[in-house]
Structures are given as C-alpha cells and as structure tokens.
Amino acid sequence: MGHPYPRKALRSSAVGAVSAAVLAGTTFGLAPSAGAAPAQPPAHAPARTNTAPAAGVAGVRFVDIRGEGGTVLKANVVMPSDSDEPSASNRRYPVVVLPTSWATPQVEYLAQAKKLADSGYIVLSYNVRGFWQSGGHIEVGGPKDVADARKVIDWALENTAADPGRIGMAGMSYGAGISLLTAAFDKRVRAVVSMSGWADLVGSIYSGRTQHLQASAFLAGTGYLTGRPSPEFQHMLRQFLDKDIDDEPELIAWGRLRSPATYIDRINANGTAIMLGNAWGDSIFPPNQYADFYEKLTGPKRLEFRPGDHATPEITGLLGLPNDTWNNARRWLDHYLQGADNGVEKEKPVQLKSRSAGDYEGYDSWASVPARTRRIPLDGSKRILANVDSGANGGIVILSSALDQLFELPPVASVPLLPRAFAAVWQTERHDTQQRVRGTVKLHTTVTSTERSGTAIAYLYDVGPLGVGKLITTAPHTFHGQTPGEPFGLDLELYSTAYDVPAGHRLALVVDTVDPLYAEHNPSWAKLTFSSPADDPSYVDVPLGTTARAR
Numbered sequence: 001m002g003h004p005y006p007r008k009a010l011r012s013s014a015v016g017a018v019s020a021a022v023l024a025g026t027t028f029g030l031a032p033s034a035g036a037a038p039a040q041p042p043a044h045a046p047a048r049t050n051t052a053p054a055a056g057v058a059g060v061r062f063v064d065i066r067g068e069g070g071t072v073l074k075a076n077v078v079m080p081s082d083s084d085e086p087s088a089s090n091r092r093y094p095v096v097v098l099p100t101s102w103a104t105p106q107v108e109y110l111a112q113a114k115k116l117a118d119s120g121y122i123v124l125s126y127n128v129r130g131f132w133q134s135g136g137h138i139e140v141g142g143p144k145d146v147a148d149a150r151k152v153i154d155w156a157l158e159n160t161a162a163d164p165g166r167i168g169m170a171g172m173s174y175g176a177g178i179s180l181l182t183a184a185f186d187k188r189v190r191a192v193v194s195m196s197g198w199a200d201l202v203g204s205i206y207s208g209r210t211q212h213l214q215a216s217a218f219l220a221g222t223g224y225l226t227g228r229p230s231p232e233f234q235h236m237l238r239q240f241l242d243k244d245i246d247d248e249p250e251l252i253a254w255g256r257l258r259s260p261a262t263y264i265d266r267i268n269a270n271g272t273a274i275m276l277g278n279a280w281g282d283s284i285f286p287p288n289q290y291a292d293f294y295e296k297l298t299g300p301k302r303l304e305f306r307p308g309d310h311a312t313p314e315i316t317g318l319l320g321l322p323n324d325t326w327n328n329a330r331r332w333l334d335h336y337l338q339g340a341d342n343g344v345e346k347e348k349p350v351q352l353k354s355r356s357a358g359d360y361e362g363y364d365s366w367a368s369v370p371a372r373t374r375r376i377p378l379d380g381s382k383r384i385l386a387n388v389d390s391g392a393n394g395g396i397v398i399l400s401s402a403l404d405q406l407f408e409l410p411p412v413a414s415v416p417l418l419p420r421a422f423a424a425v426w427q428t429e430r431h432d433t434q435q436r437v438r439g440t441v442k443l444h445t446t447v448t449s450t451e452r453s454g455t456a457i458a459y460l461y462d463v464g465p466l467g468v469g470k471l472i473t474t475a476p477h478t479f480h481g482q483t484p485g486e487p488f489g490l491d492l493e494l495y496s497t498a499y500d501v502p503a504g505h506r507l508a509l510v511v512d513t514v515d516p517l518y519a520e521h522n523p524s525w526a527k528l529t530f531s532s533p534a535d536d537p538s539y540v541d542v543p544l545g546t547t548a549r550a551r
Contacts, residue, residue, distance in 0.1 A: 059117065060110065065155045067129060068147035071136040074106050075126035075152065078117040083161065094166035094337040095156050098125040099149060099175035101311065103222040105132045109171075111320035119330065120338065122160050126152050128174060130227045137230035138223055141177050141201070141258040149182040153189075164188060166337045170329055172196050172311050173284070177260065183272040184263035191273040191336040193329040196311040198285040199276075199293030202255035207286065208492065209248075210455060210476035211240055211519035214397035215284045243519055245453075245480050261289070264296050273300035273336040277325045279308035280355055280497045281401025281410075283394075283517070286475075287496045288440060291366045300345065302332065303366060305498065307355045309401035352438070355404060356500040361545070370439040370543030378445060378509065378538035381531040382424035386522035389514040390423035392459050394474045397517065413459075415508050416467040423512040424530050426540075427463065435501035439543035441473055441494040443509070446538060448487045448529040453480045455520040456511050456528060458492055460540070462499065463506040472507075473497045476518045487531065498545075509540050 060078050067073045080093055096116055098109045106127040113123040129148055130138035139145050149169070156162040168191040169179035176197025183189045198204045205212040220237055223229055229237070236254050239247040256262050267274070274297055278290045287305055294303040304325065306313045317323030328351075334340035348362025350369065363369050384390075395401070395411035404410040418425055443458050455478045461469030475494040482488055501507065511530060513522050532538035 060113075062106075063155075063159075065126060065152055067134075067136070067151045068144045069136075071129055071144075071148070072134060073126045073129065073148060073152065074133045075124060076106055076110070076113075077156075077160065078110070078113040078123040078125075079160070080117050080120050080122065083122075091161060092163035092166075093120060093122045093161055094168065094333075095122040095124065095153075095160070095162035096168045096170055096333060096337075097149065097152055097156065097179075098123065099145075099152075099169070099171045099178045100125065100127050100131065101172045102174035102219060103131060103226040104174075106134075108318060112317055112326055115320070115326075116330065116333070119334065121333070122156065122162050124152060124156050124160075128178065130230065131223075132226060137228045138233050139230055140233055140236075141174070141181055142232075143257075145178050146181050146185050149178055150186050153186065166190065168192065168333050168337050170195070170333070172314050177201075177258075180260035180267070180274070181258070181263070183270060183274070184260060184266040187270050189270070189272055191275075191333055193275045193277070193332055195277045195314050195325055195329070196279065196282060196285065197276075198289065199259065200261045200289040201259045202252055203259075203261075203289040203292075204285045206240075206251070206255065207288070208475055208477040209480070210478040210521075211243065212283075212517060213241075213519045214517050216240060218397050219284070241519075243521065261293050261296070264293070268296075268298045271299045273332070275302040275304070275329065275332040277304040277306075277313070277328070279310065279313050279401065279405070280305055280495075281308060281404055282310045283397040283401060284310040288493060291440075291496055294350075295366050300336065302328075302344070302347075302349050302351070304328065304351045305496070306353045306405075307401075308405035309398050312398075312402045312405055352498050354436075354498040354500055355410075356408065358500070361498075366439075369545065371546040372544050374435075374542045374544055376426075376428055376507065376509070376540045376542060377532070378426050378530070378540060379532055381529060382420075383527060383529040384420075384422055384424050384512065386454060386513040386526040386528060387520075387524060388419075388422040388512075389516070390418050390510070390512040392418060392423055392457075392461075392510045392512055393515045394457075394459070394471065394517045411471040413461065413469045413471075413510070414467055415461060415463050415469040415510070418510060423510050425508060425510050427508045428506050430504055430506055431501065432503060434503050435505075435507070435542070436545040437472060437497060437499045437501060437542060438545035439498075440496045441543065442541040443490070443492045443494065444539055444541075445490050446487045446531045446533055446536060447479075447490045448485060448531065449479070449482055449526065450484050450528075451523045451526040452482055452484060454478070454482075454522045454526055454528060455513055455518070456490070457513065457515045457518065458494060459510045459512075460494060460542070461508040461510060462501045463508045464502075465504065469508055469510075472499045472501070474515075476515065478521050480521070487533070489536065507542065
C-alpha cells in the first residue's frame, strides 16, 4: 500500500540543508578522494610499511593494512618512546586502536596518539574504509567495518609488541560507533572510549519517526566530498530523503544492524569497560540514545555529558590542547588496560556539566539525575495550521549548540510574538527560585489532525522578562495512519539536557509543525488541535535537580 498522500518534493529547507552540508565540508577543508587506494590489492601482496616518520611527529610510521576482503586501510602506528631500548625486547605493551571519524583523514588523532604513546601504549589509527586514501566504500558502520577493525587488531598483534590481553579502542563520532560495535563482536577488546558517537542509529537520525534532515544531509555531503558511498548507502539515503513510509521497515532494519544497542547482550557478556561521552546539543547523535544504552550496560561504565554540539567538546584535544574528555579517556584506558590506580572507577559514574556555568555534577546512575519532577498542566485547546515555520526552531546543525557551548547563546525566539495561528504556546508563571532542569523532559498531550499524517515539533524555552525565549530542549514527532478528526495520544521525550533557568523567568512549551532541522510530513492545509481531555489531561514533565552533587 502506498503513501496515503502523493509524495511532495523536498521543501526549500531541505535543499538548503544539503547545500549547507556541502559548504560545511568545503569549509572544513575536506577534499574529494580521487586518489584513493585500490579497493582490492592482489591477494598475495603483503601489507606494506612505510618506515619514514610522519612530518613533525617523531616515531610515527605509516602502514597499509589489509582489511576485510583485502581492502587497503591506510593507517599510522605510534610506538612508546622506550620500545626501541634493548630492555624492551621482550616487553608487551597495551594497544589502543583509533578508527577515524566520518570524513576525516588518518592523521586526525596524532596529537592524542603521541600522548598515549608517551604513557606506554602502542597506538594504531586507521582511515576507515571508503574515506580518503583507504580503499572500499562507505558502509556506515556495517559488518565490513567491524571486520576491518578486527583485522587491524590482528595486524597489531602480528606486527608490534602489542599485548593480546590489553587491547582497547577509542574514537570520536564514526570511530566511536565502530569501536562500540567491535566490542560486541571481538572479546579481545577490553576497554572502549566512545566520544560523540551513536548507540542507536535509528534513534539518532530518525527519532520520533522523523528524518533529521540537516544531520543526514551533512553526513551525506561530507561523505560524498571525502569518500565513496557504497551502493547500499546511496540506496538507503535516497529512501531516507524520499519520505515514503513504505520504505520505513527496510530503513529501520538497516539502522538496527549498525546500532551497538542491538548487541547489548554481547557487549555485556564480554564485560568490556565502556566510557561514553557526548554533548547535550549533539545535532547528529542526540544524548538520549547514549543515556538509554548506558543504563543497559552491566560491566564497568561511565557516562559524561557536556555543553556543545557534535564532537565540539573533544575537538580541542585533537590539537593537543587540554581537554576534559580526552583526559578522562586516558584515565579510563590507564585503569582498565594498565591497571593504574587513578581513582576513575571510584568516582560517580555519571558526570554532567550544565550548559550554564558550573562544575561537574556526579551521580550514581542516569535514573538518579533528576531529584524530582515538576508536572506542568497544558490546559485548554489550541489549533494551529501546518506547513508554516512559526519562528520557533532548533537552530542549525553543528553551529547552534557550539555557540551555546562557547557563549551560552542557544537558539532564541520572541515567545510573545510567535504567531498563535502556527504555534501552540503554553507558559508558566515566573519562578521565584532557580529551576535546575536535569534529564529528559516528557510531553503528553492529545492531538486531533485533519489529515492521516503529520509532524509536530516541541520546544521548551527559558523565557526572560522581555519575552525572549532561550531554547532548553526540543524534539520532533511524526505520525502516520491516524483517522482524520479522531483524537489520539502523543507522548514525546525531548532531548536530554542540563540547564539552569534563572529566578524570575518562565518556562514556555511551544509546538509547531516546521523546523529546518527535520523533514515534515504535513499535507498542505493540514490543521492540528492540541487538547486536554478531563480523563486524560495534557502535561509536560520537567525533571529538576537539587544542589550540585559531589563529583
């Protein structure tokens, strides 16, 4: 059965998102990989090693490693400074494998690799298949990527003094996801540090059954600029942007195959020590999916959330500058691979930093983050027209939450001026005390649509005395197959956050139907009504913390 409505061409916001992705890739200095290594070298050809050091970095060797199916993976190896000493001839070292991030060349981690090597690790970083000079095609964390990571570990054990009992993996973004996936399928991986990655790919770019348009366009644009997307990836991308819900089961199955959360039982059985780090405003991999995954882990684990957007909390560490995430990553690896008594395992395992100024807060679990929940009634009935952006939106992928991280400047909207024809708005009274939002805001309401399909986006704002609302959190929801004119319940979890609302400010919940971050499924001239029946009242639950907890 086809879509109940004719397919609509992507709106101008979608075209703009794709253009922005391509421009962003150019800005970051990403170049087409026309000179990529052959995907399939002769089967008899040994892995080649270039013993010349990398320019400006002593002790770095560039090597070729044959991955799954013989695909050439470009890699570099950094050895401990004492590995050439005669006394080290029989010594075995812990090894850390670093798969590169999406669209990033193999030199990405050299600054951190040098620091790890100075601490006694053999560090092997490689360009994942399909990008830059590595062969093959982009598989988006598929089985071939996991097989490649295992081949890289094999190579390290066969060609270096790596200790088979002390193997770790770490990475940012794409490298983070591949590291978690490998931990599920390779018992040799004893510790993982996953930074700004994904645990649930479906929950990341298709949360609320809504295509995260700018995020997927950014990934696709940079992927085409720096790599060679596989035919399967290209097919799935076309289906994803096509908005035909007939393709949904295939898309979900494809995403789940590439989601570490699918293999949580395997990871737990292996007992891998896992540290997860992410940003509150990650516009590629939102924090909720990491928090859910963390709660299901049964082995040694740590969860860190900080202000920022995708990979922005870790990026200064790539330059060798002081960086909290990378410092804790080394402490985690030191303890679980070198047995260092550094106290990392004794700290509160959940570490949060508010988007407002403040120190880290430590918690025993993710569930214990909110001390209480404030339920705000959403009274009355509000009807809005679809297909028009009211002015409330989640900002721009990568940029908006980075500005919030650096300058505490999240996306803003003038709440009194939001057109009520296109936005449903509820506000609280001014609060006498500071409201410390901690955790996941949850919305429950009743919706009546004039059409079978539609999209609604919810926003929670911190509204100051002049009516200017600073975005606290947001999330989209898309529905299909509803009976026009018949009410139905909507439950939506907004993206988890930590935000301090000053005394004297209000909270405002806004719902509209268009946001440039997302695809929207509202037929033309659709209308949505939000009501609060007496037997099923509408509300928003806001999780609140108490005073800062000890780290």
